[in-house]
Amino acid sequence: MPQTRTVATADLTTAERSAIRELLDLAFLGNFDDHDFEHALGGLHVLVLERGEPIAHAAVVQRRFLHADRSWRGGYVEGVAVHPGRRGQGHAATVMAEAERIVDQGYDLGALSASHAGRGLYLQRGWLPWQGPTCVLAPGGLTRTEEDDDSTFVRVVAGGAELRLTGTLACDWRDGDVW
Template sequence: MGVRTQIRAEYGGEVTTLRTAHTSDLPAAELRAARALLDEAFDGDFSDQDWDHGLGGVHALVHDETGALLAHGSVVQRRILHNGRSLRIGYVEAVAVRPSMQRQGLGGQVMGALERVIDGAYALGVLSASAEGERLYLARGWVAWKGTVGAIGPDGVIQLPDEDAPLLWGADLDPSYELLFDWRDGDIL
């Protein structure tokens, strides 16, 4: 069984519970609820590959007092190459808040839990922010990468000049060296 924490907090008059758990410790019904929340929050623009990218790591879930899922995010392990070093990173995926509950601090609750996981288990954190989510991350201390990015693909290094700069947490990396991400199907970042 994975590590679980519970924090009760009041947001907008509702009592919420934050829980963290590894994918393997989440029952199928809770995973289905998370996927449904992501579909709702991203207005149907959350693919099966996007969902797959968020599995296999630690999830942060916020429920209301009735048990309804209000917010979700996960952090999964990935690798980057930077300046001749391979770094184990915590990559944040699948962050969403139920649309009717946005702008009430629940995204911050989720990110606080994920940042604690990153601080305790990884060299740094990385995420690719939507235009709507970027403000939350920057306000929490995430910083935009100033260098170039690429990926190590099946046929070698692939440059990603059209990708938006990822955001980094707890990083002190030299932007004169590119970040090379591990390969995955779908969106690389």
């Protein structure tokens, strides 16, 4: 019977990190690079384990967002994946429910970048598509990220009434995909 575990990156063994990376590589059909994996580290990992091996994963990492003339502490959801042979059994919902609890209890807002295939899951769970322009606070200043406008989703948490979905949302800089 599958078990759910939430663990900080710092508490993962080398073997567990490797197993998570293998799952992500498999689930994303080899389209998950070193930057993508780095983005999923440093926060909390939600795992569904079967016989000690991960079959589903989501991570929540802290990021900063600029919106409505303030800085927001965001819980950014990364690396949501289910083993291809275990899809359709509710494992994505399991890891997302715990990721959402973490976001709701610890952050000003939740955010994620959805693949085309993942959009339905997030919409069904109440995540909202961002309707305004997206940007990144890059080394050269505020830079528009038009290619991310349609894939950016947010989760409004208590006190998030100031969040205007049609306004500009800027994320902090990082190597690789910024959203």
